[in-house]
Amino acid sequence: MTATAALPTPVRRSRPRVRGLLWTLLRLHRTALWLWLTFVAATAGLLLWLLGPGADATQAKLDAFGYSGVSAAAWSSDAMGSFTSGTYNDLFYAPSNLITIASFAIALFAGGPLIARELENGTAQLAWTQSVSPARWLAAKLAVPAGFVVLGTTLLVLVYRQLWSAHSNLLLAGIGPTSIYYSIGPSTVAAPLLGLAFGALAGLVLRRTLPALAVAGAGYFVVYAVLGKHWPFQGDYPQPGVRSRSWAITSTGAEVADPGCYDSQKCLAEHDIAGFGREYLPSSDYWSHQLLETGVLLALTALLVTAAFVVLRRRGTTA
Template identity: 70%
Template sequence: MTTATLPAPASARRSLPRPRGLLWTVLRLHRTALWVWLAFVAATAGFLLWLTGPAADATQRKLESYGYGGVLEASSSSATLFAFTSGAYNDLFYDPETLITLASFAVALFAAGPLIARELEEGTAQLAWTQSVSPARWLAAKLAVPACFLVLGDGLLVALYRQLWHAHGNLLVAGIGPRALYFSLGPATLAAPLLGLALGALIGLAVRRTLPALALSGFAYFLVYAFRGNHWPFQGRYQQPDLHSRSWAIDTTGARVPDPGCYTDRHCLAAHHIARFGREYLPSPDYWPRQLLETGVLLALAALATATAFAVLRRRAV
């Protein structure tokens, strides 16, 4: 005699728990940080689009209302005419760079504190290791999930920032040398927060206490940032893809005069009867080689910190 097994009702099948992997667990556990990152990317991208569109158009119209402003093209260089009225746009132009830099610091703090050290301090990581998750898989998921979102988000911001630079870099105040954009116009933008993530994870695993890990990771990343800005061996003085060649001024009569060096000081401009400035740019021959070399160094340091983190975890988990 045989017995037939009836299939479970559809309602019963729907009520069965669905398997949830380790990646889903990481997303759910740190969903607040994920939403904060997505909001940051959306807000910064919106700011960059505003600078590319409405803000640039308003600045150009303001310059034209004064009777000057425009671009003169040449075969190997371009001379752009400006007035001090574009100073507000000049300041706003660099704000996204500041936001991106602060985000890299925030990544290092998040990796050291909430991502790693807090779970070790509260014992939730050790509980996961007693289940079906090995310590190595746990750390790999902890690093892989935020790394993917960092690369995607920063990649979008870099693309928008480069579009802004190429479209409206001519609206920056001519006489003032563009401040260093650091990681904001090249692939090093993607490598910098990955290094912060790896450093934070390493410090979190070594310290295993949330507050000390936060402090140490912030200090460690600050040292990297300061060294990169002042003593990076191969950096030199490169700042942007186009280098300032020479500047001049044009007075109220339309004659070209020597640059007096006062670009936003209205009293100085009035004393010299300066109406606008001119500036000549030439392509930087070493920007991309140094940018790519810097990216490689940052990624190598991130890989070294990641390997060290796995070694520390292996010793601590035994």
């Protein structure tokens, strides 16, 4: 008899754990992912329309009133009456408002569906008992959404800056761009990351979906309000990089101080105002302020993320 050596049992190689964790995360939150991609695509589409067809149509209307300026918008009283609502001027600021709303939505998503819901229904604990450690679970939960947030907001900021550079002259004279400052710089990318970290920490601490949603939304609102209204690095100007100078134009073509009445025919007649003009003053401190604000936002985000891992380590094994 001849002895035969047993053939080695083939070993099935499974996919790397990290890849499996990422795939599970994307599949679990695919609805939120599609909503985010839809938001980015729709907002970018609006910005591109404002950059192209919308700007062309608005410039054509201004040309009909005899204005074809490049560096400042000079509006006659008649032209102003036809651009008071639902127009290019209003739509120009809509993406900024949408980005702000998105930051709050990210905080709510992180506090509720991303973290608290999985802790509440036991999905996270089940993953921890298998091949995924709590730290790796949380790292993936934060890294994957953060990547999509950074890519999406960066795209919107770049297109917004291009729009601002190309067509800010078409905005209504006398109305300052109070929110544009936060929408054309890197702080716009950092703000949603702060919301993501704040929501994740709320979810880990409370471990209940509805309370985490409430705390994440209210808490991020307070933080946003404090940073937006009492930002210590802006000096005397709420928008240091895009502050403007506006003036009025009389029927003789003379430039006079802006009386501040844009839709009152009586006031315009009393001051003999035939049009308005505005130009944006360059500011050397724009980037220094933007970078400082971005650094502070990222530092706060890092502190919140660190706190989240500390909470997870202390409470994860007792869940």
